[in-house]
Amino acid sequence: MDINWFHADYLPWLILLFPLVSFLVIVLFTSKNTVLSQVVGLGGIGVSWALSMVLFVKTVWAADPALGERVYGSSLDWMSLGAYTFRMGVLVDPLTAYMLLMVPLACLMIFIYSVGYMRGDAHNSRFFAYISLFSGAMLVLVLADNLLLLFIGWELMGFCSYSLIGFWAHKKTAMEAGVKAFMTTRVADMLMLVGIGYLFLEARTLNFRDILYNEEMLHHLANTDAILFGGSVAGLVGVLLVIGTIGKSAQFPLHTWLPDAMEGPTPVSAMIHAAAMVSAGVYMVVRMFPLLSAGADFHHFDYSTPMVFMGLIGAITALGAAVLALGQNDIKRILAYSTISQLGYMVAALGIGAWVAAVFHLINHAFFKALLFMASGSVIHAMEHGEHHAAEHGHGHAEHEEPDGLVMDYVAPPNDIQRMGGLLHRLPVTAITMAIGGLSLAGFPLLTAGFWSKDEIIAEAWHGMTNDPFPLFVLLALVVAAFLTAFYTARMWLLTFWGQPRTPAAEYASLGTFRKQWVVWWNKRGWNKDVKLMQEPTTARDRLSFAQMETPLIILAFFAIFAGFIGTPVYHALHDFLAPTLLEEPLKIDFNVVPMLLSMALALGGLALGWWVYAMKPLRQGEVDPTEKALGPGVWQMLQNRLYIDNLYRRYLLRPVEWFSVNIVIQAIDKETIDGVLETIAEAFTWLGEAFKRFNTVVIDGVGDGLPRAVGDFGAWFRQVQSGRIQQYLLYVTLALLALGTLFLVQVR
Amino acid sequence: MVAAGLFSIGLYGVLARRNAIAILMSIELMLNAVNINLVAFWRYQAPLALNGQAFAAFVFVVAAAEAAVGLALIITIYRRRQSVIAEDVDLLKW
Numbered sequence: 001m002d003i004n005w006f007h008a009d010y011l012p013w014l015i016l017l018f019p020l021v022s023f024l025v026i027v028l029f030t031s032k033n034t035v036l037s038q039v040v041g042l043g044g045i046g047v048s049w050a051l052s053m054v055l056f057v058k059t060v061w062a063a064d065p066a067l068g069e070r071v072y073g074s075s076l077d078w079m080s081l082g083a084y085t086f087r088m089g090v091l092v093d094p095l096t097a098y099m100l101l102m103v104p105l106a107c108l109m110i111f112i113y114s115v116g117y118m119r120g121d122a123h124n125s126r127f128f129a130y131i132s133l134f135s136g137a138m139l140v141l142v143l144a145d146n147l148l149l150l151f152i153g154w155e156l157m158g159f160c161s162y163s164l165i166g167f168w169a170h171k172k173t174a175m176e177a178g179v180k181a182f183m184t185t186r187v188a189d190m191l192m193l194v195g196i197g198y199l200f201l202e203a204r205t206l207n208f209r210d211i212l213y214n215e216e217m218l219h220h221l222a223n224t225d226a227i228l229f230g231g232s233v234a235g236l237v238g239v240l241l242v243i244g245t246i247g248k249s250a251q252f253p254l255h256t257w258l259p260d261a262m263e264g265p266t267p268v269s270a271m272i273h274a275a276a277m278v279s280a281g282v283y284m285v286v287r288m289f290p291l292l293s294a295g296a297d298f299h300h301f302d303y304s305t306p307m308v309f310m311g312l313i314g315a316i317t318a319l320g321a322a323v324l325a326l327g328q329n330d331i332k333r334i335l336a337y338s339t340i341s342q343l344g345y346m347v348a349a350l351g352i353g354a355w356v357a358a359v360f361h362l363i364n365h366a367f368f369k370a371l372l373f374m375a376s377g378s379v380i381h382a383m384e385h386g387e388h389h390a391a392e393h394g395h396g397h398a399e400h401e402e403p404d405g406l407v408m409d410y411v412a413p414p415n416d417i418q419r420m421g422g423l424l425h426r427l428p429v430t431a432i433t434m435a436i437g438g439l440s441l442a443g444f445p446l447l448t449a450g451f452w453s454k455d456e457i458i459a460e461a462w463h464g465m466t467n468d469p470f471p472l473f474v475l476l477a478l479v480v481a482a483f484l485t486a487f488y489t490a491r492m493w494l495l496t497f498w499g500q501p502r503t504p505a506a507e508y509a510s511l512g513t514f515r516k517q518w519v520v521w522w523n524k525r526g527w528n529k530d531v532k533l534m535q536e537p538t539t540a541r542d543r544l545s546f547a548q549m550e551t552p553l554i555i556l557a558f559f560a561i562f563a564g565f566i567g568t569p570v571y572h573a574l575h576d577f578l579a580p581t582l583l584e585e586p587l588k589i590d591f592n593v594v595p596m597l598l599s600m601a602l603a604l605g606g607l608a609l610g611w612w613v614y615a616m617k618p619l620r621q622g623e624v625d626p627t628e629k630a631l632g633p634g635v636w637q638m639l640q641n642r643l644y645i646d647n648l649y650r651r652y653l654l655r656p657v658e659w660f661s662v663n664i665v666i667q668a669i670d671k672e673t674i675d676g677v678l679e680t681i682a683e684a685f686t687w688l689g690e691a692f693k694r695f696n697t698v699v700i701d702g703v704g705d706g707l708p709r710a711v712g713d714f715g716a717w718f719r720q721v722q723s724g725r726i727q728q729y730l731l732y733v734t735l736a737l738l739a740l741g742t743l744f745l746v747q748v749r
Numbered sequence: 750m751v752a753a754g755l756f757s758i759g760l761y762g763v764l765a766r767r768n769a770i771a772i773l774m775s776i777e778l779m780l781n782a783v784n785i786n787l788v789a790f791w792r793y794q795a796p797l798a799l800n801g802q803a804f805a806a807f808v809f810v811v812a813a814a815e816a817a818v819g820l821a822l823i824i825t826i827y828r829r830r831q832s833v834i835a836e837d838v839d840l841l842k843w
Binding site for chain 2: 722723724725726727730731734
């Protein structure tokens, strides 16, 4: 069969193939050789990225404007079920193309970063194998043309997240975190699978084009009554699918796994929480949006059940996570809560019908969040380096006892922003790229990508707020969350990079020699002359790993700024590009200057407040964080302990299940019943065996031994006849003769 | 009758005497008794055939030879053990 693999119909197969193949190659062949594994891993994702750029060019610039109506794709016969054959394949429509702009690029950046970050780790090959599998799974999910293949990618990513979060398996906290992540998402996945199954039951197909682009199918699903809970099939399926996203994208109440997922290496956090896994959750509801909004006319403010569900959960999550992020001292946890909060934004946006805005924010968020996570990884690396040196030079202690198991308010010393400070001069590239990412996250007006996407969401919410309480609620939550986002971002950046180092570890923190050149230039300009820096030698290897870690940051920073310009109200190329994906034209509101000013004010206000609190008088060693002072110790403690939600789950869900499994399943069922039955059977057979043994010894051996003994005894007795005395022999002869003679005579007669 | 009586006396002697020479003598006695029997039967059954006489003569010769051998055996044993009691020669026992 002649397949032109470079035609857009077939190219997606190659895109998703390469990372999966590199996973297999690393696992099977190159796992002993770190460098080779890294090359294979990078090669896999690199080829994938190149091919996806080819595909992107084909679809965006070379294709016809009616891409939504006519899509690229190809499929295989997967399974025939009677008259109907279930097909699995790939699909490329505008949404997919837009995702393909982000996903392989972010993954490639993370791979390059990992080469530097994971240098020296003993399990490097395994790491690259897992992240290859992870990227492959994400690409499968993005390119899938039916819900089942998407779910396969979904579950594969769930497994990868478990193995990557628990990558350092010797750390008990990491293992617990991995299990927690997997279990929490599993709960959601169960319900999502029920939804998928029910959808298949009603729709007879899971293909996206057949369900979502099909007016009659949507109509049918929206008007058939569901078997449970009233409402329509579309509503029930929609709610179940949204539950899947709640787990995967860490929305309330299934958000508890994400902060603990910081136990994994930082590239993992970047990948899971920015580029891939949580994006997958949002991507799924974005993709299934026509189903979720079926039967409702949200242009006129009539929202369907799944939409209301999404809006409420998203808004609550966005606000709640932003509040929690205020109270964290661990740099990665702040970013984790910020991820949860931004995902809440996206889910809420979908809830009120702002489809394009949600997708836009998803892509932008992926860029700047990956950037932020990787920058924080550099900071942590530098701080660990610093701690090491500080211990060597005799300042401070290198020991810190780690808790045994997950403890809610424990912050590992290298991650603790209270111990940082003054890192701007020591890690300039990291500081600046993190500033760019942070500004994008906060939504700094006009320049950053984050602003445009956040503004669009707020604008859409504004548009609906006057007519319905639901958008109003969403708007209020998002507005407060935006303000808090800007504030905690400023807090994080300023506490990390500004002022003077608060601990010896921060004084000695460094990554490579670029700093020296920069500092020399900085000092020559006369800025901050009295900054004392500890000089230490760096090797070529350090410089290389520095370059490996910093380059992706710079590239992503570029995207964090410029990826936003395609979606402005003035130049709305994105909207025009994505709109044909949906059957029904997504909402396009008129430009209203009020929401834009509002979002500008929120971003600038939050950043200004952060500046005023943290930058005007930088925090010194030993001082209490102003936020902690403002909120008071009680609230602060509550925030540090994550509002005790994890403890709640532990006490009311985990403990009873553990009690049940230990006492009832293990003790009563397993040990007493099943083992009891087995032991009884074993005893019976043992008794039988003993009986056989006794039979053997007594009877069979008795006969077998007795006979020879009898014969021997007889022989011993009989041989006495041979006495050696002639006369006795002669006597016997005589007697025998007499006897025989008598017999003979008698016989004859 | 005479022959039977002689034979049984000889038999008793063989079985019951302690002295080896006495046993030999008893054996001779038995042989002679047998001879008497033979001759008697020849005389009264087939006096014309010569087989009977030849047979008797044969028996005489054998008896003489056997007596010689027996004596030689006893003398050897006597030389070894200084005694001629037959009961004591029981080396070929079990």
